[in-house]
Amino acid sequence: MSELWELTAHEAQDGLRARAFSAVELTESVLARVDAVEDRVNAYVTRTDELALEQAREADARFAAGTATPLTGIPFAVKDLIVTKGVRTTAGSRMLGDFIPPYDSHVYEQIKRAGAVMVGKANMDEFAMGSSTEHSAYGPTRNPWDTARVPGGSSGGSAAAVAAGECLAALGSDTGGSIRQPAALCGVVGLDPTYGRVSRFGIIAFGSSLDQVGPIGRDVEDVATILDGIGSHDPRDSTSDPAPRPDMRHYLGREIAGKKIGVPREYFIEGMEPGVRDRIDESLARLKSLGCEVDTDLSLPMTEHALAVYYLIAPSEASSNLARYDGVKYGLSERGGSMWENMEQTREQGFGDEVKRRIMLGVYALSAGYYDQFYLKAQKVRTLITNEFREAFTRYDALVTPTTPGVAFPVGEKLDDPYAMYLNDIYTLPSAVAGLPALSLPCGLSEGLPVGLQIIGDVGDEGTILQIGHAFEGALGQANRLAAL
């Protein structure tokens, strides 16, 4: 018989409602799995076993009382930049090694109220800056498919935990690909919602005009269900879109015949691994067999500039956001000299190499004499990228691309070459810059490692990409394929 930790969240929900097992039994199964594999994966910075069991007992009481929701009793990993009252939240940094938040983020409040169970705080690249989870002050997370390889990043702990059975679902955050790229490399499903769809209240800031929290799960249905659970309007975040949210589950199981799908040729570049190309070609054929009109004669020439635009805007915003870590109010505080000396010592000790590099890039792009040349120019090209997408969505229901140019790479391979690491996000950056929703889901293996298919939607149209993703997943027949760890 299969173990409870192998279930998808919706399968677990069915079992819980039918009283086939209890939420405590489900959580105990997941905690035993964490005990068994965590020393090889390192998906968590902080485990919250006791809290998880307490929440599981409350969940069982809700099933008994008839007040359960679709997330009640589901064991979650929560990315460690999502603040959780009373539970250490590090953002993967030494700077916040002892930080115990005095309040809850909106998203954690939402899943807690829904009766979810938190297994622990998931590992990540420091302040969400990275594509491999190697830039964590708490050691790298390993890919459950091959522990000599990276899980992607920055939400690598969240994606690896889902793939390894160390939770059933997870919350991550995506600034330039940080949900979709690790989801692709770990063979799970990840959704970066439309900017403004999910509240950023209580999310440790990286690039404020780009950051967005989203779900990672074992299949499309789970991701849709979680988005419904976390996506409500929040007046505490002034960028939370007040528009009404349609029910995502409504889009599942519907036919996709007649959907118009654009495949921008700029994504099929030199550097894409042949195994990835093969899986994407097969996926396009599969979408055609489902009745979609697939147009490969689409050109989005601004695509090539997205990387530069992103790596100027995100570090600029980061340099401003991370100025708050000064050793005065909270976080690491070196206190041996004058105020200025303390501030420099605190930041020298507290930040890792990649964070320092991005702050430097951002301060440079914003500094006198370079603002127009770099920051302002990037903001203008951002407009052109957005306009190009907007025009494409007058003709297409969705765009389909690979999520990454290659499969998971060996630990350490790109650590000394920052630009090579940045290239990992080349397919996930354009939609992020434009604030569009995008889904990554597994579309097969290359050399035994997962390949991700990306489906980009129009602003606010998570429904269509989940609908297409759900139909594709059903046709592929590979949902919930766990890593053989």
Add this chain to the structure above:
Amino acid sequence: MPISREQVLHIGRLARLGLSDAEIDRLTVQLSDILDHFDALAAVDTEGVEPTAHPLPLHNVMRSDSVAPSLKRDDALSNAPEVEDGLIRVRAVLE
């Protein structure tokens, strides 16, 4: 090199990162390499294009000026490195 060692030193001071000489050397090479790849941006025609600060068409989100519960002082100070009489104690700013 699009960026000089002196510029890196200057930015490092602005960012208060307390960088070592070795870090300055390494960052000069790495930032130059990264910025080299951004050259193509200069060639994009952005004449008359408005900059995007933000992807949402939301402006001036207002709320009513009403009293609501907020974080308790003790909670707000719970992570401060040094507290005195309910206040955060800081080093002297002026010598």
